[in-house]
Structure formats: structure tokens, C-alpha cells
Amino acid sequence: MMLQGRVVLVSGGTSGVGASAARAAAREGASVVVTGRRREQGEKVAAEFGGRYVPCDVADVAQVRAAVDAVVAEFGRVDGLVNAAGLTSRGTLLNTTPELFDAHMAVNLRGPFFLMQAVVADMVRRGEPGAIVNVISEARRGGAPVLAPYVAAKAGLAGLTRNAAYAHRGDRIRINGLDIGWTDTDGEDAIQREFHGAGDDWREQASKKLPLGRLADPDEIADMIVFLLSARSGVVTGSVLDWDQAVVGAHD
Template sequence: MGLLDDKVVLVNGGSQGVGAAVARAAVREGAVVAVTGRRPGPGEALVAELTAAGGKALYVRADLSDAGQAKASVARVVETYGRIDCLVNSAGLTSRGTLLDTTPELFDQHVAINLKGPFFAMQAAVADMVAREAPGTIVNIITSSAHGGQPFLAPYVAAKAGLIGLTRNAAHAHRWDRVRINGLNIGWTATEGEDATQRAFHEAGDDWREEAAAKLPMGKLGQPDEIAEFVVFLLSDRSGVVTGSVIDWDQNVLGGLD
């Protein structure tokens, strides 16, 4: 018996990085999985990989900065499989901006992808769960930077901190519907997107992962597969009644000083 046997799981932003790792882990645990992404190539390749391994998977093309497309991704899953049991919001924008140089356009991009998209995907998913009077689970992938973060992440921090508030608000609002909603504040993680960000904004070379790992307490960056296992646990009944929790999945301790 898998932790997610026969569950229908939607992973928004699931075509690469942490989202793709979550999709793989969910399929291994018996779930039917749908993944969204803007680019068909990676999404369709992941679905082909999952189905070749014996899983059942669906790719839904969606730009999650558009609230209508975020809601439509849930509608597509419900139309295809009859319901949605679990939602993971893992799409994210990490482009740089400080308080002084962030433009209104950049700020709006961060809010659209990091907050508005998750809001309306959650709205659609919870509406299906409530209409069916069925329990469900949601996990929002947030960031440890939401506690304050680096100066060059001002719009990212603002939007992700909003997602923390939304996670707790929605969890409180729908606990009597047996819909559990939790968040994960992940730290520095080795993903394709992070590699592109380091090269684009920090002039990183091919060895940036090794250099970064050497400066971290555990000697490595966060690994998507490890995060995925924790997300599956939160989605599953194994995590019990936990709801409204935003967990720091990081190797730095908030408030700790050397």
C-alpha cells in the first residue's frame, strides 16, 4: 500500500525541479498525478517518464501567473479524473529585485506567480473538495527567505510571506471541511531553476553547487527528492491531523546566531 494510493494529485509547477520530484514521489506512492507548466517539452517528457514506469499521469499546459489558468488547471483534473484529492503549489519566480530597484512590473510578476496563482488554484481545489464533502490536502512550497530574506529578494519575499499567511488562513477556514493545508519553507535547493538563477544573476560557474555546499552545515544543498518525500508525507493520512503548519525545511535555524 502506497501513502497516496488512488489519490488524484495536481502538482502546479510540476514539470521540473521540486515539483517534478514531488510528481515522481507521488506516483511511486500510488497516486494519479497531473503536472502543470508553461512549456510542453519538459511537462510531456516527465509524463512520458512516469507512464513508462507504470504510473498514470497527465500534463496540463498552464501559465500560473494567470488566475484563470490556475483555476482551469484544477478544472481539467476534475474533468479528467472526476475529483482532486491533493494539490501542491510548487511554481515560483525568483528573479532579483531590491526595495529600491524593483519596478511595479516585477513586483506584479512575483505576486502573480508566487501568491495569486496559488490562491486561485487553492480556491478551485477546495471548492471541489467541499462540494463533494470529501477530505483533501494541500501543500504550498514556500521559502525560508519568507522570514526576511536577502536584500535582493524583496518582491519574492513579499509575495511568499503572503503565501504563508494564506496557508494559515485557508487552513483555519476549512479545517471543519477536513481539508488540511500546510506549507514548507524550503532552503537553498539544487534545482534546474536555481542553476539558471545563479548563472543569470550571480555570474556562477559550473562548480557553484560544490562551492555552495561547502559553506552549508550539512555539506550539501537541499535535494528535491528529499523535499518530495516530505511533501508526500504531508499530503498523506500518515501526517494525521496536522494543518495550518508552515515548516522550515532548512539547515539554518531561525534566530540562531554564532
């Protein structure tokens, strides 16, 4: 019960890594609030563990602030935040429109920024410690050509993670990030089919190309998120950890 008595807010908790993180946090004793745009799916996930769903499109700063206010009004505080909401639609340097670029910035960078702002403000106001985990991506170091706006936003989130962690060490607020790799989620399935023409066997074909023979599992990532939210991770802050089977910088 590593999160016993904690109140944890999970953005993008309606599916994928966010939903897995919400379930894992609840199993470890936290009161979990799930946010996302899809009400039906969000309520379904929250109902699995007796949690709470609050509608929130992280691209809308007003909704972000309202979601945090709702959690504080109901529970009195926020002890932990997981920024798992993400947009992965494709675009290269040459074909990305201003609208697509802005959408990636809004979801993958601006949303996490203002969620952290609101949550940290609550922690500082109460004078209590807290923990934040940002779900980033190993692609933020360069990524594939079709991920240009995504990489730009996630690279920004990695820098923001370290900046905010440094700024609030004295407030006992730990902020860390995970650079996750290729993960088996419903969202990734939709992306592979829409943008890459993948068939029903895309997971099997992808797995053959990966060193460990399979995609990452959201539940495994969720376990690491819970660890970083908990006191078990000690004094670790400002770390952006590789969570992938690729070894950055290594080559034959």
C-alpha cells in the same frame, strides 16, 4: 503506497521540486497531473510515470481555473494539490519595478491562491477531505536584499496557508506549507548564472559555506510533501514547517 487511489495536481511540476514531488506522489500510488508552462518538459515528466500534463501558467487565473476543471473532468475530483510553481528572479527594494513586483505576486501568491480556491471548491462540493502543500521558502522571514519581491510574495503565501487551513478545518481539508532552503535545481542553476555570475563550480563553492556541506535535494523535499499529503501526517494542518539546515533565530 501512501497516496493509493488519490488524484494529485502539482503546479510547477515540469522541473525542480515540483517534478520531484510529482514523481514521488506517483510512486506512492497517486494519479498525478503535472502543470506548467513548458509543454515539452511537462509531457516528458508526466510520461515517466504514466501521468497527465495540463498546460497552465499560474500567473493567469483563467488558465488556473481551466487546469483544475480539466482534472475534475477527467478524474472526477482532486484529492491533493502541491503549489510548487515559483519565480525567483532578483530585485531589491530600490530596483524592483512594478512589473517585476507584479510578476512575483502573480506566480508566487495569486496563482497558489486561486489554485487553492478552485481545488478547495471541488473538495467542499463533494464533501470529501483533501490535502494541500504549499512550497514556500525560509527566505519569507526576511531573506537576502536581492529577494525583496520574492520575500513579499512568499510571506503572503505563508499567511494564506494558515488562513485557509483554519477556514477549512471543518471541511477536513488539511493545508500546510514547507519553508525550504537553498536547493539544487535547474532553476537555481539558471538564477546563479544569470544574476550572480556563477561558474560551473557554484554548487561546490556554495556547499563549502553550508553547515551540512551540501545543498538540499529536491527528492528529499518531495518525500516530505508526500508525507503531508498522506494520511500518515495525521491531523496536522496550518503548519508552515522549516525544511532547511539553517536554524531560524539561532546565532553565535
